[in-house]
Ligand SMILES: Nc1ncnc2c1ncn2[C@@H]1O[C@H](COP(=O)(O)OP(=O)(O)OP(=O)(O)O)[C@@H](O)[C@H]1O
């Protein structure tokens with residue numbers, strides 16, 4: 204479904220990604236792993252067009268989307284939850300969802316209701332400003348916002364970072380349910396190894412902007428990822 | 435006492451004009467953070483739109499001018515955004531200098547086309563005269579401007595709070611990158627924001643023709659005050675802008691009443707500087723966990 208070929212990107216003169224190859228088959232959950240600052244967020248941002256690629260290609264369903272705008276990729280049904288539970292702090296929870304739904308050009312309230320079905324907790328908070336929610340609630344809202352557009356591929360950057368354990372469990376469960384019941388394809392950056400191992404069926408380990416190991420659950424021997432991630 | 439009361443409608447109508455002028459800046463400066471020095475010339479363009487329409491609509495050109503100037507000046511703003519400003523987002527100093535250059539060009543164009551001397555736009559007959567209330571003369575034209583300001587504030591407030599595009603504007607203002615990641619075409623939202631902000635300046639320009647003659651430098655008279663209203667009110671805060679405009683208008687009227695026009699300006703500036711020392715964020719601020 205998603206194919207990344209020889210992707211390079213960086214900030215000004217500082218190159219961060221040195222030719223990343225990555226494949227996310229339809230229906231799979233792929234986890235990108237790596238220590239802090241190796242370029243995981245940079246990779247996802249380049250895949251989503253937030254950062255321009257300096258080389259290589261991004262293919263979605265075979266179509267080259269490397270030069271497409273971020274909003275066009277989202278409307279092409281790739282959902283993105285950037286790192287750091289981003290919400291629009293001055294908009295209410297409802298408006299946060301509505302604004303994403305309206306961006307798709309549709310007017311019926313379908314998407315918002317469907318997203319709320321995944322995180323029912325948000326229903327009681329609809330009229331609250333997002334800036335006043337707890338970190339965990341904000342992250343649930345951020346994921347719900349990405350789900351509103353009914354994505355076929357969901358891209359998540361450290362969805363459990365800095366969030367209380369009870370909500371981590373809810374988020375993990377939501378991702379599992381979406382994957383199993385609706386066949387949602389997921390590309391995930393996850394720092395916690397145990398969560399990544401539970402959710403994902405393929406892993407890509409990055410170090411200093413290059414892929415150092417790639418493989419399915421079976422191919423990676425016990426402890427190999429741990430060793431690669433150890434400092 | 436009576437004379438004091440007489441300054442009240444004067445002050446309020448100055449405030450209403452300031453508010454109308456600042457309302458457009460609330461979009462381009464308040465929402466987008468673009469310092470558009472040519473905004474004053476957009477006022478001038480709106481005023482001259484009414485002047486040009488006079489040839490066809492006579493004294494009704496003011497009424498016809500309101501919607502026409504909105505579209506004409508809105509398109510000018512759109513052209514400025516597309517042609518120039520969008521290439522300099524995130525570079526406020528360059529934007530300031532460039533749009534200042536544009537404002538000088540527009541003034542010169544106005545001088546070449548309409549001549550340097552001021553011209554008059556005839557007000558519709560039904561705006562002549564006024565009523566006396568509590569011994570104070572209320573000119574219909576002043577009441578009209580007041581009503582227009584109230585109407586425009588309500589329309590803008592509704593648009594930002596309730597409309598689809600208004601929601602998208604607020605989302606882009608709060609987090610541009612996240613807005614794009616939510617599927618919002620941020621470049622298109624910028625264009626709409628600039629169109630509306632400039633269009634509202636055009637409407638304000640038409641209203642200014644009711645106050646007095648218009649000339650190529652009309653914009654420079656108001657631009658500084660308008661920026662002050664937006665800054666004092668708190669960036670992008672409609673409530674703040676309304677309050678700031680009313681206070682500045684009254685301050686202007688009363689200071690001028692007790693002293694003369696230029697001393698009044700000094701007094702007003704001194705008060706504003708003192709105020710911004712105490713509250714640099716303006717009257718109203720956005721509050722949230724994310725920002726504190
Ligand atoms: N906006 C930026 N401007 C300049 N350099 C940046 C920027 N963002 C990230 N970098 C640099 O790029 C490199 C990769 O950063 P990136 O955020 O992609 O890492 P990461 O793997 O996501 O780390 P983390 O696990 O901490 O989220 C780092 O060296 C970082 O300092």
Ligand SMILES: [Mg+2]
Nearest residue numbers: 243244245286
């Ligand atoms: Mg990161």
